[in-house]
Amino acid sequence: MKGLVIKNTGSWYSVRTDDGRTIESKIKGNFRLKDIRSTNPVSVGDRVDIDINNEGTAFITEIEDRKNYIVRRASNLSKQSHIIAANLDQAMLIVTVNYPITTTVFIDRFLATAEAYRVPVKLIFNKIDRYHADDQEYMEALIHLYTTIGYPCSKICAKKEIGLDELREELKGKITLLSGHSGVGKSTLINKLLPGVNLKTGDISEYHNKGMHTTTFSEMIELPDGGFIIDTPGIKGFGTIEMEDAEISHYFPEIFKHSDKCRFGNCSHRHEPGCAVIEAVENHYISESRYRSYLSILTDKGESKYREDF
Ligand code: GDP
Ligand code: ZN
Known part of the structure; x- marks a missing residue:
């Protein structure tokens, strides 16, 4: 049976099978590591083969090749890295030109990291309801700059649900890393995208981790129309990447x-x-x-x- 890893608690992986079940799975002891430098052979976003047993759990027997993956170094001293997520279709950076200010250095570092990981990025400008004329002018200048370089941009107001239908379309059926400075409105946006679930604004990770702050834990948030948003504890963006x-x-x-x-x-x-x-x-x-x-x-x-x- 084939499926997608949607949650990783360190020892167990939740696999959403292609026929719509969620099967708690483990890795076989003798599992051949795809990437021996990583501390975890399997991560959220991986497509896997599983063998389901009588108890309704399973062993992961095979991982499909990844089209990309994002990592975090296990520690400052070690060369080992931890795979945070695999097979990202896109990354969206939530940006506010004010309340709070997202700097261009911050945006550009994010974009460069996304390029290094070969993940397409889109910039989402939020809080358009709050901007005065000079903020708006600056936002339009940034949108012009980034679209010219080749990064698509869109404008939304998460609070008043402006521009969210288009965003929902773009998230449908895809694995998306959602990122941004704290305070830009990520939780507000996710709340609007997930009717019925009420995330406490200001702390997405808290909700999803329920106090688990191990480096090995991560989870994808399933969207009602299909598709997943990746949220990782500790690291809100891509984490570190070493560039020559x-x-x-x-x-x-x-x-x-x-x-x-x-x-x-x-x-x-x-x-x-x-x-x-x-x-x-x-x-x-x-x-x-x-x-x-x-x-x-x-x-x-x-x-x-x-x-x-x-
Ligand atoms: P997070 O830290 O990125 O998760 O940000 P939150 O979702 O907690 O939002 C931070 C603050 O910005 C909250 O007070 C939200 O109500 C507010 N906020 C979020 N989206 C908008 C928006 O589109 N317009 C305005 N005016 N405020 C917003
Ligand atoms: Zn030169």
């Missing part, structure tokens, strides 16, 4: 596009003569805010900088 200096520009599509015209093949686009990226910034082909975010990742790759709550 030379790699970082690959995750800024418009910077990468200009970089092949730089004089030096190993140009860091910081100060080198003949740098086509710096020239493109000066000529406004690349936005200064994006360039600043690129530099901030390059110069300050400390782990904390990649965390959402930095």
